[in-house]
Amino acid sequence: MQRTSFSSFKCPAARALESVGDWWSILILRDALQGLRRFDEFQKNLGVAPNILTRRLKHLTDEGLFERRLYNERPPRYEYVLTDKGKDFFPVLMALFTWGNRHLPAEEVAMRLVDANTGEDRDPLLIDRVTGHAFQPEDTMLVPGPAADDTVHERIAQMKAWFLGFDA
Numbered sequence: 001m002q003r004t005s006f007s008s009f010k011c012p013a014a015r016a017l018e019s020v021g022d023w024w025s026i027l028i029l030r031d032a033l034q035g036l037r038r039f040d041e042f043q044k045n046l047g048v049a050p051n052i053l054t055r056r057l058k059h060l061t062d063e064g065l066f067e068r069r070l071y072n073e074r075p076p077r078y079e080y081v082l083t084d085k086g087k088d089f090f091p092v093l094m095a096l097f098t099w100g101n102r103h104l105p106a107e108e109v110a111m112r113l114v115d116a117n118t119g120e121d122r123d124p125l126l127i128d129r130v131t132g133h134a135f136q137p138e139d140t141m142l143v144p145g146p147a148a149d150d151t152v153h154e155r156i157a158q159m160k161a162w163f164l165g166f167d168a
Contacts (some may be wrong), residue, residue: 010152019063020089024048024056024095029065029082029089037069037079065089094124 006014029043043053060066065086070080101109113122126135144153
């Protein structure tokens with residue numbers, strides 16, 4: 001089955017999914033954020049087929065989330081080092097992790113997030129950098145950005161009308 005490309009979509013969430021939109025890519029990034037860098041480390045930890053891992057690492061590198069660096073010349077072996085773009089995926093991963101644990105029965109929680117220095121549990125929350133307030137769906141809206149075309153303006157007007165409870 002041919003996958004739909006989101007590269008031409010105006011929505012930043014859709015465009016982000018173009019970079020990391022499958023579960024293997026997200027799990028590879030999870031492992032990289034925990035310090036894994038080499039093909040064999042990813043394969044051993046994930047149990048993913050080599051051909052799938054090769055494609056995902058190439059895609060993540062092409063998308064700018066990894067930089068491929070030679071660490072052994074004979075035979076040639078590469079490691080995959082997170083770029084700033086790759087490191088910026090950390091809060092997304094923490095949100096997924098937190099959401100996943102929140103919706104599991106307590107007896108099924110196999111991993112927890114803790115502070116590396118104190119061992120205290122962590123409970124991530126999305127906070128607005130300017131106001132210091134938590135984001136909630138009820139108090140957050142989309143507005144057109146500088147690249148918005150007529151379609152984006154119309155779609156946002158429709159969402160705003162729905163949010164405010166009237167027809168556009």
